[in-house]
Amino acid sequence: MRLPKGAFALAGVAVLALSACGGGGSSSASPGTATLNIAFLPKAVNNPYFDVAATGGQEAATALSGQFKQVGPSDATGAAQIPFIQTLTQQNVSAIVVSADDPNAIAPALKQAMSKGIKVVGYDSSPATDARNVFINQADSKGIGEVQVQMVCDEIPGCAGDIAILSATSTATNQNAWIDFMKAALASNSKYSGLKLVKVAYGNDDPQVSTTEAQGLLQAYPNLKGIISPTTVGISAAAQVLEQTGKAGKVALTGLGTPNLMRKYVKDGTCKEFALWNVKDLGYLAYYTAALLVQGKIKGTAGEKFTAGRLGDYTIDTSTTVLLGPPFVFKADNIDQLNF
Amino acid sequence: MVPAVETPAASNLAGRIGLQRTLALIARLRELGILLALAAIVLVVAIQAPLFFTVSNFEQILLSVALIAIVAVGQTTVILTRNVDLSVGSVVGLVAFVTGDLLKEHVLGVPAAILAGCVLGLGLGALNGLIITVGRVPAIVATLGTLNVYRGLAFLIAGGKQVSAIDLPDSYLRIASSSVLGVPSLILCAVVIAAIAAYLLRYSGTGRQLYAIGSNPAAADVVGIPSQRLVFGAFVLCGLLAGVAGVLWGSRFGTVNASAASGLELQVIAAVVVGGVNIFGGSGTVIGAVLGAVLLGTIQNALTILHLSQFWLQAIDGAVILLAVGTDAAIRNYFQRILTRTGRR
Secondary structure, eight states, X not given: OOOOHHHHHHHHHHHHHHHHHXXXXXXXXXXXXXXXXXXXXXXXXXXXXXXXXHHHHHHHHHHTTOEEEEOOOSSOOTTTTHHHHHHHHHTTOSEEEEOOSSTTTTHHHHHHHHHTTOEEEEESSOOOGGGOSEEEESOOHHHHHHXXXXXXXXXXXXXXXXXXXXXXXXXXXXXXXXXXXXXXXXXXXXXXXXXXXXXXXXXXXXXXXXHHHHHHHHHHOTTEEEEEEOSHHHHHHHHHHHHHTTOBTTBEEEEBOOHHHHHHHHHTTSSOOEEEOOHHHHHHHHHHHHHHHHTTSOOOOTTOEEEOGGGOEEEOOTTSEEEOOSOEEEOTTTGGGOOO | OOOOOOOXXXXXXXXXXXXXXXXXXXXXXXXXXXXXXXXXXHHHHHHHOGGGSSHHHHHHHHXXXXXXXXXXXXXXXXXXXXXXXXTHHHHHHHHHHHHHHHHHTTSSOHHHHHHHHXXXXXXXXXXXXXXXXXXXXXXXXXXXXXXXXXXXXHHHHHTXXXXXXXXXXXXXXXXXXXXXXTEEHHHHHHHHHHHHHHHHHHHSHHHHHHHHHHHOHHHHHHTTOOHHHHHHHHHHHHHHHHHHHHHHHHHHHSOBOTTTTTTHHHHHHHHHHHTTOOTTSSOOOHHHHHHHHXXXXXXXXXXXXXXXXXXXXXXXXXXXXXXXXHHXXXXXXXXXHHHHHHHHO
């Protein structure tokens, strides 16, 4: 059978017309009741950390009767996020919530999305400032640095003695910023005058190197009373070393970690407390903020105040950033509530 | 015995045999040299920092090199045959993750999971061996390929997951911290493996044939040594030992993710080369390779004990490698010159 060429053309026009109607329909809805079709774009999918953030996003979506989906590259390298942004733009989602793997590489694609009326919210890692409406900051560096000194002080009897830091790489921006705030807290707060920082070691976020470095700290500083490890790989390697060398309980250990990696060591007392931001709440707040932007209830300008469901009140600060809150401290009695 | 008739050929042959003997002697001396270097470091550091010279510290040093030493034994066997296995780090990582995951998901019990990990390592080594002997691909290229393939597999299987200490049975985690008659099991395991390999390489016919393949592949073929089969065997052994290190990995470090043991191959090759194993095959010993690993581990520990910055470590490691290999080359060239001159006379 042969159809005239016109039939195909007609069919094509019909499809175009239908899709145009569909698009027009959603955009013509009044701002207050706009459909919430919000997509999360993490650095990588299948990453437990981002999967937990996604559960928070899902929770907010359910609360606001919006739609939630998560897409992203399978590994966090370079500009892999760009095609996903382009696809989401074509799909005309109402907002993109993104953790930038490379803040500048994805900026042009995000700006294009914004020019089509799509709201962009950064979470975990901010895109370039002009390529997003708002950034949800999980924790400020000062708070993260100070909470770790506070914890090691709490865990060392009398809050006095030698302490060491087991960091990631010597060039890690986050860790170095936190360590600077730790040093500042140690120097300025008389509460910590008994604590003496004897060494900053670098485990390169490699379990093998972190283990060797943690062992080295114990050998080189026999009077060591505490270790702060502001990185998940370091803190779990240090915990393993303390257990294997029988120093658990004698040398306090704290820092930043994830509940799953640290569960065993918190339960057996090797590490009594450690901190991290509440990752689920991060996803929740990011979705909520994106929804308010889509609904036009906030504009994303500095000084605006809003309420984000169960998390309460927030203010957008001068750098169009919203701070999630103080770091979350994990202990034996709450570690089982979170799974990531 | 035919009465010795001095012909140029015979004297050349005698010279060559002499060269082999001398090289064997140098190999012995090389091990002695590492021991002396080790003793010198221990002495100097012990004077500076009494903390260094304690049983517990030496135990820590040996613990930190035990897994590297196990892999270095396999790598030595491969390098002796004038090949190299760059995929060992990926084999350790893949086996470590699979073993951890099997235990985490309660698919297998501890002994079965350990066995499965070892078999997986053996299989990966066999695949390397097949590509190199049947496929006739140079080992450095073939294992560079499988280095990436095996690591990619680990990432695929892991899919972003990791195995943490809470997921692993206590009986498995205790392997690394347990000890037999006061000797930590990991150290004992490495010593036993190295001793068996050292004995077999030195005294078994197959062991000697491995050396023959490396020192002169063409001659080895002529005298009927089954080179391809033995090279295949060396890669299988290397994979198996990387598998053994892999199953112990999770027990030692408590946390396993898909990037476990990344870059381990370079540490292993460094240990082997510092230990006096000729990268072009044919000479060197397993004991030397193990001593090389211990030497590098001791230097790292000494830097920490002396409160020196660990940024020195890489530079010093590199210097030690250059020094060791440079000394080898100098000695070899010197004897080669003398022997060729005697041969020509």
